[in-house]
Amino acid sequence: MIKKIRQMPLYLVAIILLLFTGLPFFIMINTSFKSQLEFMTSPWSLPDSFSFSNYALLLDTNFFSYFKNSLIVSVISVIIVIIFGAMASYPLARLKFKLNTPLFLLFMVGMMIPIHTTLIPIYLLTINLGLYDTIWALIGPYVAFALPISVVIFTQFMKEIPKELEESAKIDGCGHIRLFWRIIFPLLTPAVATVAIYNFIHIWNEFIFALVLTNSSENATLPLGLREYYGEFTVNVPAIMAALTLGSLPLLLIYFVAQEKIVKGLAAGSVKG
Amino acid sequence: MQKSLGETSTQKSLSLNTSTKAMRKRREILTIIGFMAPALIIYGVYVVYSIGMTFYYSLFEWSGIDNNFSFLGLDNYVRLLQDGVFWVSLGNNSLLLGASLLTQLPLGLIMALLLFSPVKGMRLFRSVYFMPFLMSTVAIGILFVFIYDGNFGLLNDLLGMVGLESLQQSWIGKESTAIWAVIATVCWQFAPFYMILFRAAIVGIPEELYEAANIDGAKPLQRFKNITLPLLMPIIITSAILSIIGSLKYFDLIYVMTMGGPNNSTELMATYMYKQTFTNFNMGYGSTVSFSMFIIAFIVTLFILIGERKRRGVE
Missing domain, CATH: 1.10.3720.10 (MetI-like)
Known part of the structure; x- marks a missing residue:
């Protein structure tokens, strides 16, 4: 138990760095499945329905x-x-x-x-x-x-x-x-x-x-x-x-x-x- | 019987000696040329010849689109020394260099050390930590333009969530913040790269050293200071060199994110050279800027080499 508490700061740093490196990727991928309206109104939420229409546009x-x-x-x-x-x-x-x-x-x-x-x-x-x-x-x-x-x-x-x-x-x-x-x-x-x-x-x-x-x-x-x-x-x-x-x-x-x-x-x- | 056979063959080889030696030498030279020619020709044309030509063009006033050359001698270099924008860009390159050393290397080291800590789920952490380095700089630039955007940028959103509305702004649209926004992005991109260099070096540190330190009752911080850090010094120096040389060449991200703006506040030598050459059609002066980049990189490398030699001499 004591060991676990002592490791807390380590986990904290690890998670902060995870957010630092990973968040831009989350933003990129998450946004790619949204409609423009959805992005404007709720940029952080997960997409209502995973829509591939943006990808279809690329094709x-x-x-x-x-x-x-x-x-x-x-x-x-x-x-x-x-x-x-x-x-x-x-x-x-x-x-x-x-x-x-x-x-x-x-x-x-x-x-x-x-x-x-x-x-x-x-x-x-x-x-x-x-x-x-x-x-x-x-x-x-x-x-x-x-x-x-x-x-x-x-x-x-x-x-x-x-x-x-x-x-x-x-x-x-x-x-x-x-x-x-x-x-x-x-x-x-x-x-x-x-x-x-x-x-x-x-x-x-x-x-x-x-x-x-x-x-x-x-x-x-x-x-x-x-x-x-x-x-x-x-x-x-x-x-x-x-x-x-x-x-x-x-x-x-x-x-x-x-x-x-x-x-x-x-x-x-x-x-x- | 055997002996006589041996004798005849040595006699033969003696008489043939001089001519075979010359032939062998010539064949060896041909071998060397044959093996090295393809690489040397490509490298010679695209790198060595090109650098020479850049210097040659830098002596002219020339737009690059017509045949009106006028010889200026070193006048372009005089102009360069009086060119405020060039000094701003050199300053920005230096700022980028300093900031890279002070942010990327420590962050990379922290990440690498974390990979060896008893944190659970390290595989996931490691995979994510490294991802930024695999993205193309162009993709990174575009992604961060939207993150930094003043109207719908997600960084401002994030600041709003934690109650720092006062900080919300158009990060790359303002002279005072643009260069720092770019530097943060460069750090995001390259810290993972130094992480893997440090990780490879930490793997190479013998376990026994730590065991011995444990027996002596050394605390984690002491172990880091007395074992890890000294043994990592060579790789830290290598990383610093890579970071310094990389900072002098930086281009892609600035080109995509700010084009050197607003008002030259994020101009780098490479973007300035590109603008002079391909936007303003001053190929002569553009060559002068790019040859100066070569000279600066050359001088920096020379200092590094001398420093390395001294350090090795001391050890």
Whole structure:
């Protein structure tokens, strides 16, 4: 009993923080099921009848196109980052050569560079490449800015793979290319998971490159689409909340399915960086 | 028999030695190039080349929509130093930086420590605590615009319920409160991120240390001060670095919530750069602002690296 009383302050802090982090989500989801009138008269109460009409409204818009664009861009970018990042890390981790450290540092500096410093040249380059206002315009910058952290993670991970593995493969007459794909790459699974999770979340939510490099609604990614709804529905708050809920749902669902993996991947990714 | 076989093979390898060595070296260089080229080309074009070009454009007066370049040299930088709005935005970036360090890290630490306390239902708490970090910044910005709204915002509603009607106001519509409303939102978004970093570090602290402290009769606060905190120091420093660098790059939330307004009171370097470039069509001057962001980030990183090295030297 005494123990329980002593734990009271802990529960109090835990619940206050629960309200702090959770209340905005409650507001968002709760409001999304209400009519405009209901929101105005009783914003806090649970909806009288769970109405999906706000969600139905979204289905008539470009929502699935936004979703599809985000999915294509994120998946392709992450796959390219994994392949190119792991390849670039192989010489950095396993071979001795003069430019090894300078090249590694070159990638590492990329983590502190504000992306805005590259925005104008990338915008002009995209126009010149004829990629402006296509979803393909986004893959280059997304890969480029995901590479630094990925190279750092892969390099550190590869350095820990024992040398003997390689030596026995070399005796068998295995060249570097086969050695990398057959032996090293399959061993990278934990690092690949970290790189994939960390970059997928960031790319899925990325905003400024999408804002500058695309223009039309049909090429918008989800974050841009959400902003479009915000302008379109103006005072129809429940409809906007439905859009925000639906837009946030994919990552939240993945999170609830693979919570531990995602949390670990994010933590590992950030600390290594 | 065996011995003679060995001898012949060494002789052979000796005669081939010089040419194979050169060949092997060349093959190794080709291997390195082959493995690194794809990443280096993408990174080189989109990051390294782009930074160089930003500096180049910053030397011109150029709208970005026509071909009228006029070379100014460093005049844009002189203009920048006299530009009040730039200084306001730099000040706001610094305010955001300070506030982030003072709110996000402690809050993240408290959350992480709670996860290890004997509170029941911790799984639920943990899941909810982390959720804000998964939302896109754009979604967060829109959500909080409605929470802060002066007319039907739910924050005012909440204040009314607890009898603080006097505080009700249009939180992001007023110069005096807008930046703080934004800072609170940033804290909401990022505290969970530091929570998971701290959690990962706390998991790594050996249980025996606490057991030994218990035997010595250490109180919870003493255990925290003498075991947890010192062992968490490296991750606290890492988090501080992430928070500092992140604060210099901040853009999305301000763009969605306030566009830098009212009256530049929430302007950041990144939003100012965006406005100059894509709203006012001053690509030359916009490049100057963005290259200055690079210089500032570079100087800050340099200080951090030197500090790190000194700290490591002391240890």
